[in-house]
Amino acid sequence: MKKLAVFLCSMALVTVGLGDALAAPQFVTVGTGGVTGVYYPTGGAISKLVNKKRKEYNIRMTVESTGGSVFNVNALMNGDLEMGVVQSDLQYQAYKGLGEWEGKPQEKLRAVFAIHPESVTLLAAADKNIKSVADLKGKIVNIGAPGTGQRVNATDLFRTAGIDVDKDLRAEGIKPSEAASMLQDNRIDAYFYTVGHPNGSIKEAVAGARKVSFVPVADELVQQLVKEQPYYAPSVIPVAHYPGVANTEDVSTFGVKATICTSADVPEDVIYTITKEVFENIEDLRTLHPALAVLTKENMLQGLSAPLHPGAEKYFKEAGLLK
């Protein structure tokens, strides 16, 4: 009886000890965008890298398809996500309390690192003869579902072009994963997608039976947008990526950068570990999606406006990327 008691006691001690060593894993969900975008596979690639070492790191990453940048900021701030992909323009607006967050700065928003550039991409059915933003008047235009970055960019563009979204056209709020087929099915005339190039969803959109073209944003409009908003930059969509598209020349527009954000509430060691893992495997990341091919350790520190999360900052200093 005594022996059994001693045995049970020592088992209990062993169990407690083990419990300590195997502290509860840290769960990190990364919010992305629609399944046909670039955010979703990128979030998947980062999760896969980190999960490979889950025994060592005790971090479990999962990727979630979401509404996009605006949704991700809000979900980070209310604790539903630990990481999220956010357009650089929306990172800026959220932290400063502008636009969607007018008067409500999201003070806990933190930048981790930047990823690929994104172009505000306007696609239109060639049979609708849409050659400029002004030609969208009277048309059925998907400006993007609420929560997406493209909805904000399309709204900015229309304001700059002096077009009233409510009166001058029929605006739709369709998810990016459905827009391409709706354009092919003649249910919309055009749609906006702020996205990295090249990408599969636009390849599909321009390769259907209905001829599709990219609509350029006129230089004057781009200049005005860049002048008014520090986070916009001129950008070009190379048509060579898109067999079947009606354009013969590269398309000028404006763009932003995709960035990875988190909240000040996420522990330093978690963000440090994830940042380090990504930067040490940047070669892998570059080959995982063609839109990520341009990534360098240096450009992954550009386009961030919210304060750096201390975990990311620690890694960047250690790696000599930051003084």
Ligand code: GLU
């Ligand atoms: N830029 C888009 C957004 O913020 C998402 C693009 C993507 O999923 O690749 O909503």
